[in-house]
Amino acid sequence: MFISFFRVIKASLQDFVRNFWLSVVTTSILALALISVNILLVLNILAGVALDAVSQRISVSVYLKPTAGEEVVAAMKSSLLAQPSVMEVTVTSADEALRKLQERHPDNEAIQNAVSELGKNPLGPSLAVKARSTNDYPAILASLEHPSYAPYIQEKNFDDHRDLIARIRRISEKVERTAISVSALFAIISLLIVWNSIRITIYTHREEIGIMRLVGASAWFIRMPYIIEALLYSLLGTLIAAAVIFPLSGAVGPSIRNFFDGTQFDLLGFFEREGWRIFGIEFLVAAALTTITSGIAVGRYLKR
Amino acid sequence: MADTMIQFQDVSRMYHPDIVGVTNVNLRIRPGEFVSIVGQSGTGKTTLVKLLIAEERPDRGRIEIGGWDVTRIKGKDIPLLRRQMGVVFQDFKLLPQKTIYENVAFALEVSGASMKRIRTVVPQVLKIVGLEEKAQRYPVQLSGGEKQRAAIARALVHRPKIFVADEPTGNLDSINTREIIDLLVKINQFGTTVLLVTHNREVVNTLRRRVVTLDAGQVVSDQEVGKYLL
Ligand SMILES: Nc1ncnc2c1ncn2[C@@H]1O[C@H](COP(=O)(O)OP(=O)(O)OP(=O)(O)O)[C@@H](O)[C@H]1O
Ligand SMILES: [Mg+2]
Numbered sequence: 001m002f003i004s005f006f007r008v009i010k011a012s013l014q015d016f017v018r019n020f021w022l023s024v025v026t027t028s029i030l031a032l033a034l035i036s037v038n039i040l041l042v043l044n045i046l047a048g049v050a051l052d053a054v055s056q057r058i059s060v061s062v063y064l065k066p067t068a069g070e071e072v073v074a075a076m077k078s079s080l081l082a083q084p085s086v087m088e089v090t091v092t093s094a095d096e097a098l099r100k101l102q103e104r105h106p107d108n109e110a111i112q113n114a115v116s117e118l119g120k121n122p123l124g125p126s127l128a129v130k131a132r133s134t135n136d137y138p139a140i141l142a143s144l145e146h147p148s149y150a151p152y153i154q155e156k157n158f159d160d161h162r163d164l165i166a167r168i169r170r171i172s173e174k175v176e177r178t179a180i181s182v183s184a185l186f187a188i189i190s191l192l193i194v195w196n197s198i199r200i201t202i203y204t205h206r207e208e209i210g211i212m213r214l215v216g217a218s219a220w221f222i223r224m225p226y227i228i229e230a231l232l233y234s235l236l237g238t239l240i241a242a243a244v245i246f247p248l249s250g251a252v253g254p255s256i257r258n259f260f261d262g263t264q265f266d267l268l269g270f271f272e273r274e275g276w277r278i279f280g281i282e283f284l285v286a287a288a289l290t291t292i293t294s295g296i297a298v299g300r301y302l303k304r
Numbered sequence: 305m306a307d308t309m310i311q312f313q314d315v316s317r318m319y320h321p322d323i324v325g326v327t328n329v330n331l332r333i334r335p336g337e338f339v340s341i342v343g344q345s346g347t348g349k350t351t352l353v354k355l356l357i358a359e360e361r362p363d364r365g366r367i368e369i370g371g372w373d374v375t376r377i378k379g380k381d382i383p384l385l386r387r388q389m390g391v392v393f394q395d396f397k398l399l400p401q402k403t404i405y406e407n408v409a410f411a412l413e414v415s416g417a418s419m420k421r422i423r424t425v426v427p428q429v430l431k432i433v434g435l436e437e438k439a440q441r442y443p444v445q446l447s448g449g450e451k452q453r454a455a456i457a458r459a460l461v462h463r464p465k466i467f468v469a470d471e472p473t474g475n476l477d478s479i480n481t482r483e484i485i486d487l488l489v490k491i492n493q494f495g496t497t498v499l500l501v502t503h504n505r506e507v508v509n510t511l512r513r514r515v516v517t518l519d520a521g522q523v524v525s526d527q528e529v530g531k532y533l534l
Binding site: 212215222 | 357391411419
């Protein structure tokens, strides 16, 4: 059994080398297919990152009248936090607001004078509310209409990025759909090419196969080299894809970080962490599909 | 039956409703017999050989080899059947990129034989056919007769009980033909049942063995010590 296995492996390696250009084309197509799948995967992830980045910036600021005392602020804060959709509430006290204003405009005499003329703080406290999901803001804003809070509210300011979010969502859905159809298309093309390569390899070996059958070679012995060849195509295709994707993600990673300025997303790091799993799964899928294809191609030939 | 090696019972194989391969063939061949099968072109001789090695299946009838009903043999058992039989053809079927030694060894390799077995058996069979000196040559470097002897050596590696030669001398001149036929006789003397398909009148007449004549897919004569009839 072992000696047979060794002979089969040797035969498939010989085939691979003998039909060198055929092997090159087949492997390249498989690699290309896998590279595009990975690029689409990255685009998909980036769309997610973009959504996150935008969502992070959304918040509702509630400016209260100076008459709102600390206990009102505290009550509002805890009532907001009691809502499950609220992620974070940051309170800025009236004094703090004033200090910030003065710090921001140290040279603006009008402001400085106005404050000192009034003799008291004209600003009120404010609350910055962050929701878990962008869809929750309308409900949160509505909850502030409550009669016990409404009189204190000077202004509610909701930077509505919902249009932007919806747009990104649409784009990311489109990316996802394109990714799936392009990957499927590439998969079909690759399988046709693998199918064809195996047929050609079988054709170049038709004499040998005929003799093998004549002298009583078992079916698996005749079949195995072609199946191993398909495995070899998949393995090399995956390795080439990985060899392209890693340097590529290293190269474009910084520009992505610039684009979404400040995002923590690290493309190369992502592949370093997940690469084994991603390329492993891609190899397994490619190997499964190509060996099945190869098996069918040989089977059809042997059935005559 | 112990003294039956090959049995054809009412065997028919039609390639098409109007293309006859063989029809109603009844044939019983005993162990150790040397049987020549003759007949004009297209009368079903090769079809008979293909039925024997299970490359074709009969439409009707029953084929037994060494008591084994191979009429509806399973695909996975075909290799086992073929290892019981040595087969050679007019066109040798040697692999051009392999040496004679490698060609013969190939038959053992693909059936999973050990290196040790290959190293013992290959020189043995090459010696039987008288090619031990030319083992390292490639098929193109051999004469037609030598190529056929190499093919015979390869057919002998499994020590077959049955040896089938379909027009083995079709491409050879009379001297080489003589050598090949002598070799088949020698193989027969080891106790192997030999089936020789041939067109060659002289060969059949000098052999003085059993002759089965086919015509239009049917056995039209079967003589214990035959002459070429047609
Ligand atoms: N695969 C096939 N498909 C259809 N018809 C076939 C096939 N093989 C053989 N035949 C036909 O069956 C008949 C018998 O063919 P076969 O090859 O057995 O003849 P043969 O006696 O070996 O002839 P030859 O002496 O020329 O080798 C012929 O009429 C041939 O045309
Ligand atoms: Mg013929």
